[in-house]
Amino acid sequence: MRNTLDQFNSIVKDLLEDEQSNPVAEFVPSNELYENLDLSLNESGIPDKEFESALKDLVFKTPRTATNAFFNQLFGGRNEKAVLGDLLAVILNNSMYTYKAAGPQIGVEKITLREVCKLIGWDEKSDGTYAPGGSMTNYMSMVMARDAFDRDIRNKGVSQKMTVYTSNESHYSIPKNAAFTGIGREQVRYVPSDQYGKMDPVQLESMIEEDVKNGFAPIMVNLTAGTTVLGAFDPIRSVRRICDDHGMWLHVDGAYCGSVLFSQKYKHLIDGIELVDSFSFNAHKMIGTPLSCSIIVAKNKQHLYDSFSNDASYLYQTDHDEFNLGKTSLQCGRRNDALKFWALWKSVGTSGLEKIVDHQFHLADTARNYLRNNPDYTLYSYDESISICFNYKGIPARDICTALYEHSELLVGYGSFDGDEFIRLVTINAQNQDSDILNFFQTLEKFVEEHSEIFERTLTE
């Protein structure tokens, strides 16, 4: 193992050094992948030196998500203490289903969940779990909503038409999960959003009433805290009242920006969060832990047991259910996703998590100010969002994003809202400084100037 750890250290040291001067990895087109890299698996093994160089080549050509040139997705950066926690989780290799198999690591998971519930303002009746991603925490919320509506479904299966409501700006996991839960994609109702990308509660209510008239059973509303494109926050309080009137479950999908919970300054964006039935967020997005680190909490933990516990005498042989976390989890064997979050939280404190969140909004302000003061840009996003949506000189967003990628300049994506397509810069890497954001725009401008031939058609139109 010692030798292998030396190999690890040496590869990582070289990578970190190289990331400084080359924040974007060499572009490997997918159709040349197997010629460009030796990924072949053969009958016989290879000498260790050869193995190490194949591994290093692979590592070096892999997209670099922790640098100041990666703005492509809703994660980025590298929080050292969280990385340390995750590396130790790999070495320890526990499975989080029982106290017998995970010991004190169970306490690590439980205490992070307890503190999250406390920040929401919930009492001891609440609890949560970790699942492999925000899509899966959303899935768990839909299963709980379904079972809370009719607990017989768990045994007898679905027999009536249920409907679920989500905004037209929400994540694509909602229709997927409707298929998984037996509710069906056709029973997902997409509620229109206002000009800021927030769900319109008036339309929500009339859609629910229409469905009731037509014999459907409305069971759940999914709200989004940080929509995938604009980063908008749906209104919680007004929707809670509607859910109460119709006996519906209310979930908030905070995968992207639910971590505003940690910020005194931005917590108001999820005003009313204590009123929901379940809430999920990805610590691997705003908090910047390694993937994946997805949490769901429920106001009443009984729903977690009702939907996810199953007796298994070969597994649960000791200790109380409270410490056998397999009783409330989606999976059976489950990696320790809590340790990385705990390690970071332990080292920087809640105030440190708050600083991480606040800094992302600060970087977003820096980006918006730059765009507002530069007539070559059109800005599409609003204040209090860390998604900065814009266009440059009227060039189609996808053309710029693709060219920047293929020339290994910047990784950034595009999205659309209300008929406009635009570049989406996400200021989620809290290790970035103002200068990194300004550097992003300067790199983009210089690139367009030096590669005018790519954009000629649009620029001359």
Ligand SMILES: *Cc1c(COP(=O)(O)O)cnc(C)c1O
């Ligand atoms: C990222 C995201 C998800 C999905 O989370 P994964 O961890 O990628 O599965 C769900 N909802 C929203 C709003 C997201 O931004």
